[in-house]
Amino acid sequence: MRVTLITGAASGLGWQLARACHARGDALLLTDIDAPGLAPRLAELGDARTHGLAGDITDPDLHRQLVEACQARFGRLDLLINNAGITHRSPTVATTPAVFRKVMAVDYHAPLELTLAALPLLRESRGQVVAVGSMAGWMPLLGRAGYCAAKSALSQAFEVLRAEISRDGIGLLMVYPSFLDTPIDRNALGGDGQPADHARSTIGKIRGADWMAHLILDALDRRRERLFPDRGSWLASLLWRLAPGLYYRKMSQRFAGEMS
Template identity: 75%
Template sequence: MHTVLITGAASGLGWELARAYHTHGCNLLLTDINAEGLATRVAELGAEHALGLAGDITDPALHQQLLQACAERFGGLDILINNAGITHRSPTTQTDPAVFRKVMAVDYQAPVELTLSALPLLRKSRGQIIAIGSMAGWMPVLGRAGYCAAKSALSQFFEVLRAEVVRDGIRMLLVYPSFLDTPIDLNALGADGQRAKHGRSTIGTIRGADWMAVQIIQAQQQGLQRLFPDRSSWLASLLWRIAPSFYYRKMSARFAAEMD
């Protein structure tokens, strides 16, 4: 029976992944900063095969608690899913630098540090790392400078790590969703670090988290290394590379309301 560790598991994509892996008979270790929400989710799944540890994913002490729980409660770790994340919606020049630091800490530094700490367990199981990136890491999106930077850094780090841990039998799946219907955008930070007061602009189709979870599990089972689930966003990233001026004009028109 596989053991799966999922960060950001109390809602959105993390919760849908937990539900999906639960139906596959996996042991689950779930973590989220929302302690009350996490406890509700664990109770819904049942305590026999699910354990929740709430905390701030940027805290290295939480990482050690999670990995210790994997080893002691379930005997190891087979799949690490770095899903927890935050975003912001704010013009770059108007944004408090503390917002950029927070986004980078959650979306980049935390998964990097947790993954490095988990490598001994993953080597033993010849396990797998799944990192939830974003198409925002492949192309610029107005009002998301910190998020784009963090997801780009995440992608580059795990692409390098992929080549270095393959000799240990550890597999890697990088996932690049576009816009999903999840709480990450409902809780997006504004320029002052408080919740953003304006709605989001989008590119492509807004997908449900349940749909995305199914795509991820299928990609894992198929042994894919990268998953680009939204074709229209993938094409937009190609447009950015081959015709950047045209891309900027289109994006600026689409996101104009957020810049006012």
């Protein structure tokens, strides 16, 4: 039986991943900062092969507790899915340093540090790691400086990590979604750290989290290294590299509302 640890599992993509993994027979350790939201999810799955531990994913003590819980409850860890994330919608010059630090802590430091803490168990199982990045890590978007920076840092760190841990037989899948219908954008921070007060701007189609979850599991089964599920966003990232001036004009028009 595969043992899977999922962060940010109480809602959105994390919850859809939990449902899909549970349906295929995985034992699950689910974590989320939203303890009241996590409890009914655990009750819905409701069996001995599902365990939950609420807490702040940026807390190193939680990382230790999660690894220890995997060992104590299941005796192993086969798959770590770093899904928890946070974003902001605010012009760079109108965003407090605290917001930038929080986004970087959740989206970059936490997944890297949790993965490092889990490596001893993953080496034993020759398991797999998933890091949920974003196409925003590949191309600039107005009003998302902190998020773009954090997802870019995540991508670069995990691309290096893949080469290093492959020697131990550990696989690493980087996922680069575009715009999904999940609470991460509904809970976006404004520049002052309070909830953002304007709707998000988007490029391309907004996809469902269940659609994304099944693509991720299929990519894991195939031992793929990267997943670019949205062709439109992938092409936009190429435009940024091949014709940055044109990309800037198009992006600035599309995301003009972010500067209000």
